[in-house]
Each structure stands twice: as C-alpha cells, then as structure tokens.
Amino acid sequence: MGLQGKHRADGSIERYKAILVAKGYTQQLGVDYIETLSLVTRMTTIRTFLALVVARGWDIQQLDLNNSFLHGDLEEEVYMVLPPGFQTSKSNQVCRLLRSLYGLKQESRQWNAKLTKALQDNGFHQSSADPSLFTKQSEHSFTALLVYVDDILVAGTNPNQIKELKHFLDRSFKIKDLGALIYFLGIEAFRNTEGINIYQRKYTLEILQENGFLEAKPAKTPSVPGQRLTSLEGNLLAQPEVFRRSVGKLLYLTNTRPNITYAVQQLSQFVDKPRDTHLVAAHRVLRYLKASPGKGLFYPSNPHIKLQGFSDSEWATCVENRKSITGFCIYLGNSLISWKTKKQATVSRSSSEVEYKALASTTCEIQWLLYIIADMKVKVNNLVALFCDNSSVVAIVENHVFHEHTKHTEIDCHVVRQKINEGVIKLPSVTSHNQIADGFTKAFV
Known part of the structure; x- marks a missing residue:
C-alpha cells in the first residue's frame, strides 16, 4: 500500500489517496511483461498546441483521469500475493491480475493502448507526427486532444463537442474535470483576451x-x-x-x-x-x-499563422574534442514554440559545414512542425522563412553545382536543398546582429 498526494499550483495538497502497488521489481522480461514504453507528448507539441489554440481563440479545458493505470487490460499472465489484511480461508492463495495495477512494468503501456482504442472508436484520428495528439473533425466543429499519461488537454471550436467528449471519457474511465487550463505538468498558465502566459x-x-x-x-x-x-x-x-x-x-x-x-x-x-x-x-x-523566477513565454491571440525559423552554430566550440554546437529557434507568428542547443555528433572541417548541419536540423524540425500544424487543421500558406547568417551556406544550398564544397558532408544534410525544391522553406538573408538563434550557441554577453 502507498499514500500519494495531489498538489495544486501553489504547492498545497489538494487531496491524498491510498493506492495498492504490485511488486513489479520481481517481474521478468519476456515472462511477465513484453512492452513497457508508453507514448508521451513532446513539450514542443504542447507549446505548438497552446500557440495554435490561443491564436485561433479556441477554448482550452483540462482533464485528469482517475486511477488511469487500473484500466489497462493485461495480455500476460500475472499473479500477485494477496495484500496485507486480506482475509482468506487458505494461506497459500494468490490472485491473477486481469487488469493492470500500479507498480507493474507494463502499467503505462497498457493504459495508453486502452485510451487510444477508446478515442479511435469515438471517431478521433491519431496523429502520425505525435501519437499523443488526437483530432476529430465534423462538418461544423473541430476538437483536439493532447495526452500526457493521464493528464489531458482538450481544445476545440465547439463547446458542446468538448462537453460530449467529457461525458464519453467519464463513462469509460471516470474523469475529474479541472475546467480551464491553469496548471499542467508543473507549468502554470494564465489566459486573458490578449493571449496566454505559461511559466514555471x-x-x-x-x-x-x-x-x-x-x-x-x-x-x-x-x-x-x-x-x-x-x-x-x-x-x-x-x-x-x-x-x-x-x-x-x-x-x-x-x-x-x-x-x-x-x-x-x-x-x-x-x-x-x-x-x-x-x-x-x-x-x-x-x-x-x-x-526573475516567474518569467516564461507569452502566446498572443493572433489569427495570422506564420512559421519562421532561425538557425545558427558555433564552430569547434568544445575545447576537448572540437565539436561544434547547433542552435535554432522557431516561431509561430510571434510565439516561440521550438528551440534547441545541441552538440553536433561529428567534427566538422569548416564553419560552412557546421552551419549546413545546423540548417538541416532546423529544416527537419520545421517539417515536423508542419505535420503537427496540419493535424490541427491549420494551413500555413506562405513558404517558411528560415534565416541563416552564413552567405556561403545559402549559396551551397541554392546551387547544387558546388559539389567540391559539399562532397565531405553527410548526405542527410542535403535535406535543406530538397525542402527548398519542394517549396517548403526559403532562405532569406539576415545579419548576424539580427540572428536570434545566436543566443542558443553561446553565453549571453
């Protein structure tokens, strides 16, 4: 048995609940469980979800599923000793679990499978870009649902459609309706007519x-x-x-x-x-x-959807192995939804190669975001502007005859040239002074 507390945004205890926990540490792989991985949404998806919903002026609701891990159906034969205090006539009896229980290795996986099937049976489409995003479109409404284990965000154009979804989930699993978004995964949110602030x-x-x-x-x-x-x-x-x-x-x-x-x-x-x-x-x-402990991000209410990215790098910045750093950030309108600072996997021979690799990473992220935005039934009509302050890299990308300059570069980096030819991105010029991604490759001055 265990005691668990649920906290409010201000840190106070909302309620306590006692849970029965199985001795999952005794389970053997291949005998008692096969799969343990459970899909959870990326934080970039959450930020993109919020930015799109606020930009469109849709309602956002938050749900919490009660005892979610107890709903999963077990596919393996799992036996458990009787819990302390349970009275039985025979001392050597055990119980066979038909449903998942807290502590089991496969608890999260089985719960996710059960929820996914229920949503799909209700007409929701699971996103291929992020399987934690579910969408449902009818003739006069659109509803989107984002799942992080047992915490759910729901947004849509029709409040009645959201209400029907709540009733369905409550009948199937029993939910706690938390109302408008205030506190989600440790992230606080405050929304008004101008937009939404998210902070920690x-x-x-x-x-x-x-x-x-x-x-x-x-x-x-x-x-x-x-x-x-x-x-x-x-x-x-x-x-x-x-x-x-x-x-x-x-x-x-x-x-x-x-x-x-x-x-x-x-x-x-x-x-x-x-x-x-x-x-x-x-x-x-x-x-x-x-x-400034309360600083965070602000996503404004702006119906104009425009995607643009900034890509930069710092050549041979690591003093030990001379590897370089990739930095990028991507905006949806004026909302910063994705960013990254990461050391590159290989050593590069030139600063142009480093910038080319950074540009490829940013391009892949933009393409993935376009898939998420498309799943949310939002169209980005214009080419995505990707700003890079290295003129030689832009020349290499736009002119494929520069083979001598790129023959030592990995093939996957040429995805930038491919996306330009497909009409997904464009590479306008930007000065180093206006390169926003520069802050993701070096310390602030």
Whole structure:
C-alpha cells in the first residue's frame, strides 16, 4: 500500500489517496511483461498546441483521469500475493491480475493502448507526427486532444463537442474535470483576451529553495561570457548526486525558459563526473533564476499563422574534442514554440559545414512542425522563412553545382536543398546582429 498526494499550483495538497502497488521489481522480461514504453507528448507539441489554440481563440479545458493505470487490460499472465489484511480461508492463495495495477512494468503501456482504442472508436484520428495528439473533425466543429499519461488537454471550436467528449471519457474511465487550463505538468498558465502566459514559477522557487538560493544575490546572465567548461578542471564532487539532481530539474525548466538553454546544455555534459567548477556554473544559473523566477513565454491571440525559423552554430566550440554546437529557434507568428542547443555528433572541417548541419536540423524540425500544424487543421500558406547568417551556406544550398564544397558532408544534410525544391522553406538573408538563434550557441554577453 502507498499514500500519494495531489498538489495544486501553489504547492498545497489538494487531496491524498491510498493506492495498492504490485511488486513489479520481481517481474521478468519476456515472462511477465513484453512492452513497457508508453507514448508521451513532446513539450514542443504542447507549446505548438497552446500557440495554435490561443491564436485561433479556441477554448482550452483540462482533464485528469482517475486511477488511469487500473484500466489497462493485461495480455500476460500475472499473479500477485494477496495484500496485507486480506482475509482468506487458505494461506497459500494468490490472485491473477486481469487488469493492470500500479507498480507493474507494463502499467503505462497498457493504459495508453486502452485510451487510444477508446478515442479511435469515438471517431478521433491519431496523429502520425505525435501519437499523443488526437483530432476529430465534423462538418461544423473541430476538437483536439493532447495526452500526457493521464493528464489531458482538450481544445476545440465547439463547446458542446468538448462537453460530449467529457461525458464519453467519464463513462469509460471516470474523469475529474479541472475546467480551464491553469496548471499542467508543473507549468502554470494564465489566459486573458490578449493571449496566454505559461511559466514555471512554483517549480523555479522549489529548485531555489532546495539548493538554498532563495536569498542569493541575483546574476544578470545565466553563465559567464566566454567561459569554457572542461571535464578535467577542478576537483571531483564528493556528492555528485546534488549536481545531477539540479541539472535534471534545470533541464525541465528549459521548457518555458529558453534563455537558460545554452547554459544548461553545457552543464549536462558533465553529469557523469561533475567537478566543483561545474557546480559553480550551476549556481550561476540558479542566481540568474533568482532575479526573475516567474518569467516564461507569452502566446498572443493572433489569427495570422506564420512559421519562421532561425538557425545558427558555433564552430569547434568544445575545447576537448572540437565539436561544434547547433542552435535554432522557431516561431509561430510571434510565439516561440521550438528551440534547441545541441552538440553536433561529428567534427566538422569548416564553419560552412557546421552551419549546413545546423540548417538541416532546423529544416527537419520545421517539417515536423508542419505535420503537427496540419493535424490541427491549420494551413500555413506562405513558404517558411528560415534565416541563416552564413552567405556561403545559402549559396551551397541554392546551387547544387558546388559539389567540391559539399562532397565531405553527410548526405542527410542535403535535406535543406530538397525542402527548398519542394517549396517548403526559403532562405532569406539576415545579419548576424539580427540572428536570434545566436543566443542558443553561446553565453549571453
């Protein structure tokens, strides 16, 4: 048996519930379970979902499914000893589970399969770009549903259609109707006529309190400009789990704080053997958060849907292996919905090659976002503008005769040229001063 608490956005306990937990740690792969993976939506999908819904002026509702893992049907034979206090005439009896139970390895997978089938039987279409997105279109209405395990966001053009969906889910699984979106996966939301703010103030304050930085002196930037962290400088930490826990929480915080993405990416490279220099750099991020714990993203109510991206890179920035960094950000209108800072997998021979790889990564992300937007029944009529401040890369992309410059580059990078020929993207010029993605490849100055 276990006791679990549900929290409100302000951190207070909403309610407690007792749950019966199976000893899943005794299960054997191939005997007691086969699949464990459960589909969860990407944070980029959530942000795109919110940006589109707010731009269109649709209603957003939040649902919580009660005891979701108890609804999954088991396909394997699973037996469990009787729970403590259960009275029976025979001491050697066990029970065979027909449905899933908390603690089982396959609990999440079976629940997801049950919910997916129920929604599809109700007329919903599962997105191929993100299987956690379900949509249903009729002659006069459109409804979209986004699932993260047992937390659900519902939006649509017709309030009656949303109401009918709630009744269906309540009959099938029993739900708790949470009303308008306020608090979802640790992300707080405030919506008015101008748009919606999403932020993680409560989560940020919890990180600061856990690390003793509530009264710390604020820092103006999340990292020291020009600083290059290495795996050998400094002394190994006596308690590396403190650093690892902080970096893990900061990684989740980047879902609404793109301005700390580069600094956190640098820290995440050293979670294996963190040193005191890395801990000091992590403390710098915490001091930066102390200055504005409630900052986040704002998605305005704007019916004009326009997708545009910014791609940049930093050549050979890693002092240990000379690998480069890719950085990009993508806007839906004025709403920032996707961004990334990532070290490239291979060493590049030139800055043009590095920019070309970054451009390819951004192009793939744009294509994926177009699939999500199309599933939401929203049309992007114009070519997607992808801004790159490297003129040589733009020339290589637009002129395929430059074979001598690109013969050493991976074939998959040529996806940029393909998408230009297909009429998906275009490459307008942009100055380095106006390159927004520059902030995802180096520290703020």
